[in-house]
Amino acid sequence: MAKVKLQNIARKFGNVTAIENITLEIPNGEFWVLVGPSGCGKSTILRAIAGLESITEGEIYIGNTLVNHIPARQRDVAMVFQNYALYPHLTVAENLAFGLRMRREAKAEINQKVQTVARSLNIEHLLKRKPKQLSGGQQQRVALGRAIARVPQVFLLDEPLSNLDAQLRDDTRTELKQLHHQVGITTIYVTHDQTEAMTLADRIVVLKDGNIQQIGNPQTIYAQPANRMVATFLGNPPMNILPVTYLNGSFVINNQFLPINSEIEQRLHPIQGQNFDLGIRPEDIQLATSELNQKGYYTITVEINIVEPLGREILVKSKLLDTNINLDFLVAADWQGKQGDRVTVQLDLKRLFIFDVSSGKTLFASFAY
Structure with missing residues (x-):
């Protein structure tokens, strides 16, 4: 196991900059997730650490060793990798043992490691099969097992679950x-799936256009995003963004006034007519009731566009009346609203x-989270 340190690394392809000024230090044994939209540079960073991609600027350390020029x-x-990259002509056992054989480890030691890894991943019964005889989930376990068997200093995963169905991906x-807790290898995981990022990571690195937007633990990033991009990227359904104007102690939106508390005014020091973007998550919006209205909520009327049942709840996509401003919120699964209905909702101020x-x-x- 080893820490990983990136110091001001950059990768340029002619006039195109894939990543720039990437600086971070991943402590020994931690699980970090690189997350962001497609093209943000997360896979480039991973490949640079692996040595599969050269860097234009900066330094990469694994442990205390500068590895820029190490193959x-x-x-x-x-x-x-996302596509598993198993050797089709080898059995599962041979795939698991491949890296160990390349390092010329003793046969008895290889067999012991293969059995141990197979047991931990529950693939002992598959050891004699070829990859074409396995399901996608089984192939992914073999790919993970092959990497674990080597006991590397650093474990790199590039969207390894993206080809699996939803249930298998969750499992x-x-x-x-659980495996990370068992083996404790420093792990860097790339995904565009914010659910994977939130559930797996000790620390999340949010990227956009080749730059780091924020680094932090999942709950901190969710509750205290550094900017609008981070706030809207993490969270499912994503945060609503409403354009508002400050007037006389309130935010005005669509000719409706949202009173703001003294804490917000003290932090912002807004001036009359100043514009802001107001964010509120769908789970912090509820159908209006007189009881909630007495507890620091603000009501607003919307028109329903789309109703999306999610099983235990319903996602309602709506627009503020006579505008193109979207507002998404969640309601109970037994709610009977439909497209075109006008309803009053309450925002938790x-x-x-x-x-x-x-x-x-x-x-x-x-x-408040």
Whole structure:
């Protein structure tokens, strides 16, 4: 096991910059997740650590060793790809043992490690099969097992669950977390799935356009996002963003006034007519009741566009009346609303986020989570 340190690394392809000024230090044994939209540079960072991608600037350390010019095969890292990359002509046992044989380990030791890894991943009964005889989930376990068997200093995973169906993805995610607790290898995991990021990570690195937007533990990033991009990317369903204008102690939206508390005014020091983006998560919006209206909520009327049943609850996609401003919220599974209905909802004024319109920087974040 080893820490991983990236110091001001960059990768450029002609005039195109894939990543720039990436600086982070992953402590020994931690599980970090790189997350962001497609094209944000997360896989480039992973491949640079593995030695599969050269960097234009900066330094990469594994442990205390500068590895910029060390070939991939000598970096003592193990990588699991999205497409599994198993050897089709080898059995499961032979795939698991491949890296160990390349290191010329003793046959008895190889067999012991293969059995141990197979047992931990519940694939002992598959050891004599070829990859084509396995399901997608079984192939992914073999790919994980092959990497674990080597006991590398660093474990790199590039969207390893994206080809699995929803249930198998959930099950494998749980197994991955348990495996990390067992083996304790420093792990860097790339995904565009914010649910995977939130559930797996000790720390999340949120990326956009080749730059780091925020680093932190999942709950901190969720409750205290650094900017509008982070706030809207993490959370499912995503945060609502409403354009508002400050007037006389209230935010005005669509000619309706949302009173704000003194804490927000003290933090923002807004001036008359100043514009902001107001963020509120769907789970902090409820159908209006007189009881809730007495507890720091604000009512607003919307028109329903789409009703999406999610099983235990319903996601309602709506628009503020006579505008193109979207507002999504969640209701109970037995709710009977339909497209075209007008309903009154209540926003929890204690769970607002305020962002600068131009930069997207978070100016105020609720700490109620």
